[in-house]
Amino acid sequence: MTAFSRAIGAEFAKIGTVRMWWVLAAVMFGYIALLSGGLAALFAGIESGAISPDAAGTGSQGLAGFGSLPPLIYSFASSIGYVFPVLLGALAATGEFRHQTLTPTFLANPRRSQVLGAKTITLFVVGAAFGVVALLASVGVGALVINAFDVDPLLGEPDTWALIGRTVVAMAVWSTIGVGLGVLVPSQVASIVIVLAFTQFVEPLLRFASLFTEVTRGIGNYLPGAASDALVGASFFNLAGPAGSASEMLEWWQGGLVLLAYAVAATVIGYFVSWKRDVT
Amino acid sequence: MPVGSVIEFSNITKTFGSVTAVDNLSFTVEPGRVTGFLGPNGAGKTTTLRILLGLVAPTSGTATIGGIRYRDLPRPLQTVGAALEAASFHPGRTARSHLAVYAIAAGLPAARVDAVLGTVGLTAHGAQRVGGFSLGMRQRLGLAFTLLGDPGVLVLDEPINGLDPEGIKWIRGFLRAMADEGRTVLVSSHLLSEVQQSVDDVIIIAGGALVHRGTLSSLETEAAPRILVDSPDRAALAAALSQAGIEFSTGRTGLLAAAADPTQIGHLAFAAGVELSALHRQRKGLEDAFLALVDGNGNGNGNETGGESR
Numbered sequence: 001m002t003a004f005s006r007a008i009g010a011e012f013a014k015i016g017t018v019r020m021w022w023v024l025a026a027v028m029f030g031y032i033a034l035l036s037g038g039l040a041a042l043f044a045g046i047e048s049g050a051i052s053p054d055a056a057g058t059g060s061q062g063l064a065g066f067g068s069l070p071p072l073i074y075s076f077a078s079s080i081g082y083v084f085p086v087l088l089g090a091l092a093a094t095g096e097f098r099h100q101t102l103t104p105t106f107l108a109n110p111r112r113s114q115v116l117g118a119k120t121i122t123l124f125v126v127g128a129a130f131g132v133v134a135l136l137a138s139v140g141v142g143a144l145v146i147n148a149f150d151v152d153p154l155l156g157e158p159d160t161w162a163l164i165g166r167t168v169v170a171m172a173v174w175s176t177i178g179v180g181l182g183v184l185v186p187s188q189v190a191s192i193v194i195v196l197a198f199t200q201f202v203e204p205l206l207r208f209a210s211l212f213t214e215v216t217r218g219i220g221n222y223l224p225g226a227a228s229d230a231l232v233g234a235s236f237f238n239l240a241g242p243a244g245s246a247s248e249m250l251e252w253w254q255g256g257l258v259l260l261a262y263a264v265a266a267t268v269i270g271y272f273v274s275w276k277r278d279v280t
Numbered sequence: 281m282p283v284g285s286v287i288e289f290s291n292i293t294k295t296f297g298s299v300t301a302v303d304n305l306s307f308t309v310e311p312g313r314v315t316g317f318l319g320p321n322g323a324g325k326t327t328t329l330r331i332l333l334g335l336v337a338p339t340s341g342t343a344t345i346g347g348i349r350y351r352d353l354p355r356p357l358q359t360v361g362a363a364l365e366a367a368s369f370h371p372g373r374t375a376r377s378h379l380a381v382y383a384i385a386a387g388l389p390a391a392r393v394d395a396v397l398g399t400v401g402l403t404a405h406g407a408q409r410v411g412g413f414s415l416g417m418r419q420r421l422g423l424a425f426t427l428l429g430d431p432g433v434l435v436l437d438e439p440i441n442g443l444d445p446e447g448i449k450w451i452r453g454f455l456r457a458m459a460d461e462g463r464t465v466l467v468s469s470h471l472l473s474e475v476q477q478s479v480d481d482v483i484i485i486a487g488g489a490l491v492h493r494g495t496l497s498s499l500e501t502e503a504a505p506r507i508l509v510d511s512p513d514r515a516a517l518a519a520a521l522s523q524a525g526i527e528f529s530t531g532r533t534g535l536l537a538a539a540a541d542p543t544q545i546g547h548l549a550f551a552a553g554v555e556l557s558a559l560h561r562q563r564k565g566l567e568d569a570f571l572a573l574v575d576g577n578g579n580g581n582g583n584e585t586g587g588e589s590r
Contacts (some may be wrong), residue, residue, distance in 0.1 A: 010385035017377035100368040108385035110351035
């Protein structure tokens with residue numbers, strides 16, 4: 001085995017030997033399953049006529065202008081669930097600082113860029129696995145509920161499977177963004193606060209605000225969450241925006257590249273800010 | 281059997297901002313011997329060791345193991361085993377998993393993990409999470425990590441801290457055995473008495489600079505000679521010493537005269553007609569010699585590792 005594959009093996013062992021990964025995966029599954037199932041029931045109920053639009057309070061137009069329901073529900077895997085791989089990645093990086101395990105890590109492998117590269121690749125793979133778990137929740141539970149209301153879950157459509165595949169990629173990249181953030185902000189508490197505040201509050205607010213003018217709308221598309229939604233190809237967020245803004249997203253591949261750029265930028269800057277520095 | 285290599289520090293300097301933690305330090309550590317690396321807290325011991333291990337970049341100078349810098353070693357854990365002061369464990373990981381992670385990184389067989397757990401007496405606790413370990417058990421786990429690659433060079437930072445008497449006895453025997461096998465053993469401590477039973481050589485630093493290097497016994501001869509002398513009539517004895525121009529201080533059991541030869545003092549007392557109740561050469565302890573060496577050099581140079589993080 002080469003030193004690099006050994007380094008990757010060690011990073012997998014680090015994640016596998018601590019309980020964090022499955023605690024996060026379990027919470028993520030429950031959270032997405034609840035939201036996907038609940039909203040699928042609500043909207044499928046409206047679409048099938050089982051629930052009157054007036055009773056649901058969405059106005060008489062229902063989902064008109066959003067296209068079909070299933071992709072929206074399936075995209076919850078990443079549009080709601082992306083915070084979990086980010087947290088996992090950030091914890092994997094900041095944990096090394098917090099528990100001072102950088103010392104044995106760099107003693108066993110003094111090539112620090114190699115260690116960071118191995119950690120990034122490992123978290124990419126684990127993030128992809130998180131994507132699969134998230135999709136089991138959003139597609140698995142969502143399709144069951146949609147089907148129960150006699151609405152077509154579109155599982156035979158190639159577009160649906162493209163969305164599923166791109167969701168896995170998005171979740172994998174989010175996980176590496178977490179690693180980048182963790183080396184950029186090695187304080188674990190600060191990192192977690194940034195992840196939660198940004199993903200749950202700051203970015204949604206910025207995205208919503210950016211939709212009101214032409215200029216800011218273009219800029220808003222480059223926010224990481226917007227780029228992620230563009231990559232996946234559907235977004236719950238469009239529900240909240242002013243009508244007609246749904247078509248303004250980046251192309252899926254552009255979104256993917258923007259997201260990847262965030263990951264690379266954070267990791268490279270973090271390498272110089274913290275990873276390369278003295279371990280005392 | 282792994283062979284020890286020579287550790288060489290040449291002109292190592294490390295500054296943290298305006299603080300000089302290590303000041304142009306040069307010395308070598310030979311295989312087959314236990315070398316004590318001594319100095320008061322804050323003398324720069326930990327920083328020096330971390331520079332050797334590639335964890336801290338020196339401001340100038342080089343530190344090598346067998347002529348190679350740590351970060352250039354092809355198989356670092358199989359060459360150098362290090363146990364540093366800070367307990368570096370994820371509390372949620374078991375002892376065995378902790379070691380397994382680094383065994384994988386270093387390409388060591390999984391069997392080494394159980395072997396070193398056995399060596400340090402932690403076999404029964406291998407499946408236990410490190411978070412529940414006592415300080416002594418953490419020290420042992422740190423040693424297990426040190427031995428993982430069966431290295432020829434051992435670098436231990438304050439290994440005796442936190443060990444119980446049984447553990448201290450064990451580690452002394454362990455250090456001896458490692459050196460007798462031909463390995464290089466460098467062990468730091470801020471207390472000479474802690475390691476004097478096990479070290480062959482001493483390197484003493486204070487304020488980041490070298491103040492003494494040599495064998496343990498070389499310390500003894502460094503100490504200024506003194507004669508303890510006492511009399512039922514101390515005042516008369518003191519007067520006689522003053523008259524002869526011999527400096528002295530008053531101790532609990534008599535006067536400590538700055539002279540090398542007891543017969544000189546005895547003759548002086550006899551000539552002055554002073555009765556003596558005690559007269560012998562004062563054996564200054566190694567610890568006193570050590571403290572005398574580091575005194576005045578160890579202050580005002582900041583914290584050992586810079587102290588700005590954590």
